[in-house]
Amino acid sequence: MAIGFRHHLQQQLHRLAVNAARPFVSWTEPWEDVDPVSFFMLGPSCGFRERFFWSDRSGGTILVGLGSAYAIETEKADGRFHEVESGRRRWEKEIESYGEAAAPPLLFGGFSFDPHRPRTDIWRGFPAGKLVAPAALLAVRNGRTTLTVTVPTDRGEREWGRIGRLLERMDECAAVPARLPRLVSDKEEEKERWLAAVREAIASIRAGALDKVVLARARRLAFAGTVDAAAVLMRLREQQPFAYLFAFEQDGRCFIGASPEQLVQKEGETCRSVCLAGSVRRGAAMEEDERLGAWLQADRKNGEEHEFVVQMIGRLFSSVCETVEMPPAPQLLKLPHIQHLCTPVVGRGCRERSVLRLVEMMHPTPALGGTPRDRALEVIRSLEPLDRGWYAAPIGWVDSEGDGEWAVAIRSALLAGNEAVLFAGCGIVADSDPNSEYEETNVKMAPMLSALGVMNDG
Ligand SMILES: C=C(O[C@@H]1C=C(C(=O)O)C=C[C@H]1O)C(=O)O
Ligand SMILES: [Mg+2]
Numbered sequence: 001m002a003i004g005f006r007h008h009l010q011q012q013l014h015r016l017a018v019n020a021a022r023p024f025v026s027w028t029e030p031w032e033d034v035d036p037v038s039f040f041m042l043g044p045s046c047g048f049r050e051r052f053f054w055s056d057r058s059g060g061t062i063l064v065g066l067g068s069a070y071a072i073e074t075e076k077a078d079g080r081f082h083e084v085e086s087g088r089r090r091w092e093k094e095i096e097s098y099g100e101a102a103a104p105p106l107l108f109g110g111f112s113f114d115p116h117r118p119r120t121d122i123w124r125g126f127p128a129g130k131l132v133a134p135a136a137l138l139a140v141r142n143g144r145t146t147l148t149v150t151v152p153t154d155r156g157e158r159e160w161g162r163i164g165r166l167l168e169r170m171d172e173c174a175a176v177p178a179r180l181p182r183l184v185s186d187k188e189e190e191k192e193r194w195l196a197a198v199r200e201a202i203a204s205i206r207a208g209a210l211d212k213v214v215l216a217r218a219r220r221l222a223f224a225g226t227v228d229a230a231a232v233l234m235r236l237r238e239q240q241p242f243a244y245l246f247a248f249e250q251d252g253r254c255f256i257g258a259s260p261e262q263l264v265q266k267e268g269e270t271c272r273s274v275c276l277a278g279s280v281r282r283g284a285a286m287e288e289d290e291r292l293g294a295w296l297q298a299d300r301k302n303g304e305e306h307e308f309v310v311q312m313i314g315r316l317f318s319s320v321c322e323t324v325e326m327p328p329a330p331q332l333l334k335l336p337h338i339q340h341l342c343t344p345v346v347g348r349g350c351r352e353r354s355v356l357r358l359v360e361m362m363h364p365t366p367a368l369g370g371t372p373r374d375r376a377l378e379v380i381r382s383l384e385p386l387d388r389g390w391y392a393a394p395i396g397w398v399d400s401e402g403d404g405e406w407a408v409a410i411r412s413a414l415l416a417g418n419e420a421v422l423f424a425g426c427g428i429v430a431d432s433d434p435n436s437e438y439e440e441t442n443v444k445m446a447p448m449l450s451a452l453g454v455m456n457d458g
Contacts, residue, residue, distance in 0.1 A: 065134025257412025322349025
């Protein structure tokens with residue numbers, strides 16, 4: 001089947017490319033029986049230096065991209081969302097799309113947390129904002145799988161080599177990911193300095209300078225061999241079934257994670273978000289777990305952390321939507337290692353046309369930045385001893401309608417060769433205790449530690 005299909009696709013694309021009036025053409029075909037992680041694994045061996053993976057919380061939408069037919073990249077500190085949105089509109093005019101989906105292929109990517117902060121070397125290849133239209137996109141939606149191939153009309157022949165190899169290999173049996181290498185070193189990045197920063201933040205909050213700030217820390221692991229992103233992804237898929245799974249790889253450096261937190265979704269005139277803040281670990285037995293959950297729902301400090309997020313997202317949705325629905329009190333979201341206070345928000349009659357506009361307005365929410373936003377960002381810049389890069393920032397996709405879904409890139413790590421850098425933060429408020437906050441960041445790192453094979457699940 002692949003040979004016949006390959007021939008068919010090649011012919012279609014060749015014919016279209018020759019006659020195209022625009023610089024790119026895309027072709028979409030239905031395609032069954034491909035495991036998305038196996039497809040992701042084929043990238044490097046076919047010569048693609050970029051790849052991404054996305055699965056939403058239900059696993060209903062899975063997007064896997066290989067290569068980059070078109071990229072919109074910005075290093076602007078101010079106006080980066082606007083620049084990316086203009087790039088998206090330009091993209092629609094540069095492509096002719098045929099086959100099953102006669103719409104331009106969607107763009108996938110992300111943003112850095114704070115473009116005003118100087119970037120360190122570990123985040124090389126992860127600019128202030130970057131969206132890509134992949135050369136090959138596998139999309140699973142509502143149980144249907146399609147493959148979209150996008151080629152530049154002037155360099156179609158060159159792209160074809162990689163795509164041809166991919167189509168040949170897609171039919172081979174599911175690839176087996178590399179084994180995870182042994183851990184050789186584990187460095188807490190400056191625990192004492194982080195605790196001191198938390199103490200200082202608490203003092204500023206008590207002095208009335210701000211209400212809440214999220215401070216993060218990093219943990220650097222070194223392994224005896226290369227950490228294979230596909231192997232980590234496969235484990236995350238098993239271990240974190242209700243999270244957004246994401247990976248964004250540039251030249252062998254892969255930012256990967258399993259985030260429970262939706263930033264914003266737009267589907268026509270409906271938009272959604274989830275306020276997530278306030279945390280406690282899971283209990284070992286049911287009784288303890290329920291006791292911890294009940295404690296979390298009654299705890300004043302966690303309630304406060306959560307309430308700042310509810311206030312901000314509620315206000316923002318009210319400013320762009322006709323109606324906003326949210327439950328009066330937070331629910332519990334139970335994940336394998338941690339439970340959170342959670343308030344889902346639905347806005348109807350949304351007046352914004354692009355989800356990127358909503359991403360711009362929402363980032364960072366008080367769940368990742370703080371309240372008030374500008375003060376919190378200043379405190380993070382002056383107290384936090386690390387470069388967040390794309391951690392805690394928006395990651396997701398946007399289509400030609402301006403619809404799309406974005407998560408907050410937490411519970412994540414940057415994989416680079418033999419190293420993995422893990423990140424986790426927590427919301428500091430007036431009643432925070434530095435040691436408990438430190439413990440909370442440990443719980444938040446557990447999912448990635450477990451996916452990396454460093455910690456036994458428990
Ligand atoms: C910042 C992180 O998580 C955020 C902070 C939370 C908290 O402090 O209770 C809870 C959920 C997230 O919004 C992280 O996981 O790194
Ligand atoms: Mg917290």
